[in-house]
Amino acid sequence: MPSPAPSSPLLTAFHDSYHELVRFVARRTGPQSARDLVHDAWIRLAERQRSEGRRPEAPSDERSTPSPQNIAPRAYLYTVADHIAIDHLRRGQRTAQRFDSSGKEDGPAFAASPDVADTHTYRQALAEVENALQQLPARCRDIFLADRIDGASHAELALRHGVSVKTVEREVMRAMDGVEAALHRWRGETAAPRTGRRRALSSLLGLAGLGVSSSALWLGWRQWVPQYQLQLATAKRRLLRQPLPDGSTLTLDADSRAELRYYAARRQVQLLAGSAFFAVARDTERPFTVEASDVQVTVLGTRFEVALEGDAVLVAVDTGRVRVRDGSGGVQTLLAGQMLRLPAGQSAQPQAITAVAPWRDGWLDFQNTPLAEVVERLARYSPHPLRVEADAATLPVLGRVHTTAVSGWLQLLARTLPVSVQPEEAEGGISTLVIRRRS
Structure with missing residues (x-):
């Protein structure tokens, strides 16, 4: 949630009314776009105040909006939010009419859904954004992701990082500048020096004509861009026990390699060489998946081993149960005390096992x-x-x-x-x- 500048009664009112404003806009536009639109309103107000050195005023458009000096701050905020919501709906309606292939001029508008090409375009854009964020200092990146994806308030982020709210605001703006610059590069453009408010991410993506708002970028981000990633490797005769941010642990055998990526909706590990033992903290909303060669192992929370042995993959369960998809496409459930040894592209039957990952001892x-x-x-x-x-x-x-x-x-x-x-x-x-x- 944006935090107000202490000297502005209007932005203070914005801070106090933030959640109500989100619900107000959501009733008009739907929940997917509401938070982005309210953030957009805050950016307009805050930047207008900084640029003009006085209280923010509403952006000019075809409607007449009272000056904030002549109306209560809370009522003024709701007026601005209402206008932004109306503009959003009008853009969506014009987009739908432009791409309506029914041939009826007065037919109902519809929201076009992105096709495969658009999805590929999102992935390319997100790759540029991810690369840009990796270049940011860790604190700036963490603050930005928590603000945009998790919806954490600026006051909460300031307390978490031991900085002022103003510093949090600057870090968010710095990251947004990086995102814009990355998308300009992706479009083959040179970003012009900033003279006003930030452009909508949807316009930078060049997909506004398909009804894609900036919320699509962040929703895609949650699916495609890892929030945590780590590469692990061990030398010969050396083991590694690695705690993970969700409370899980990974123990890597000697001369082994693995890559970890945690997304908003899934936890993913790629075993590249050797053996690994996993003690997975249960999270029903984020399955834990291990991929080794052509085998995929999926759990919610359990203890198990995955090992690459020549052209085969070994899966052994210590506690709980795991789902194993082998190279032939078959799926099996493996219980505690069972193992599978799966040659490349083949299935196998579970076998009993007395010790799982004895190399740990x-x-x-x-x-x-x-x-x-x-x-x-x-x-x-x-x-x-x-x-x-x-x-x-x-x-x-x-x-x-x-x-x-x-x-x-x-x-x-x-x-x-x-x-x-x-x-x-x-x-x-x-x-x-x-x-x-x-x-």
């Missing part, structure tokens, strides 16, 4: 696992590079290995399998342990 378990996959897994904890020759790759391994004793376990491997483990010098003097089948 320093153990790696193998149940008749091909030696090539075992070596790939052990390589995350080995101080030396490992290589298994093709003639030994399919030999089955049954056993348990501690992550701090990988080299010793490999040296004893020849006692249980018909293989030899020999160091082999490579370029740079780095010794590689090579596993090959004994003849």
Whole structure:
């Protein structure tokens, strides 16, 4: 909610009447546009006051609006809000008539819906806006998003960041300048120096003719632009436990990589390499989704592991339940104590599992696992590079290995399998342990 300048009774009245003004405009235009229109009214009043050095007056138009000196501030505000709402409805009606293909001049107006091309246009514009906001200082960006998307009041934001309300106002205006400049660049224009109020985002988007108001931008923002994002990576023999802003935690295995993006309506993780264990805080309004290769795992709140193992994806559930969509398009529900190992593009049946992500406690378990996959897994904890020759790759391994004793376990491997483990010098003097089948 905009906060008033202390020296202006009119803006003070605006602050006190903000929520009532939003409801007043919403009854005329609908809830989607009301907040933006009221914010627009505030910007007109505040900028007019700054530019003229006196109380704000109504913007000139074809209607006659009383001067604020001759009318009570609250009544004046409602008059301005009413005029802005009427202008918004008139623009919408003219747009509908312009694009009415019925051929009837006096037929009913309708609101055109954006098609696929328009949606693509939104995404391009939003990408420009997102890039512009990433260039802003963190405080400015956080204040702007909280103001525009969450509707937080300027007084609340000032308290949250330990600054004055005036500073919050300046940060919002600074971010808006960045948004406008980004959209000008997207249109191939050079933004002119500011001489008056900000242009409507819909006009900068060039989509006003399709009935798209600035609220469409912010609604799209909530769907397409992450509010929080993070890239994580671990080195060999190193684990990482990462707290997340919603109260969840992610534990990343050694030599693993993941990318996180939190949106207003969903939480999304892309596992790029290795293994990860998730303890997800329950949020029924924001599902938590993990994507690994061609597998998608969706939960509301639970504890589970997702791992990339060669060309397969492992999903194992510790508590709760998860929904798994495999590469063939099939969907299954996995319960606590169950796991799926899904080869690329295939389905599989759930299996029982006794321990989920034992690597968190320093153990790696193998149940008749091909030696090539075992070596790939052990390589995350080995101080030396490992290589298994093709003639030994399919030999089955049954056993348990501690992550701090990988080299010793490999040296004893020849006692249980018909293989030899020999160091082999490579370029740079780095010794590689090579596993090959004994003849």
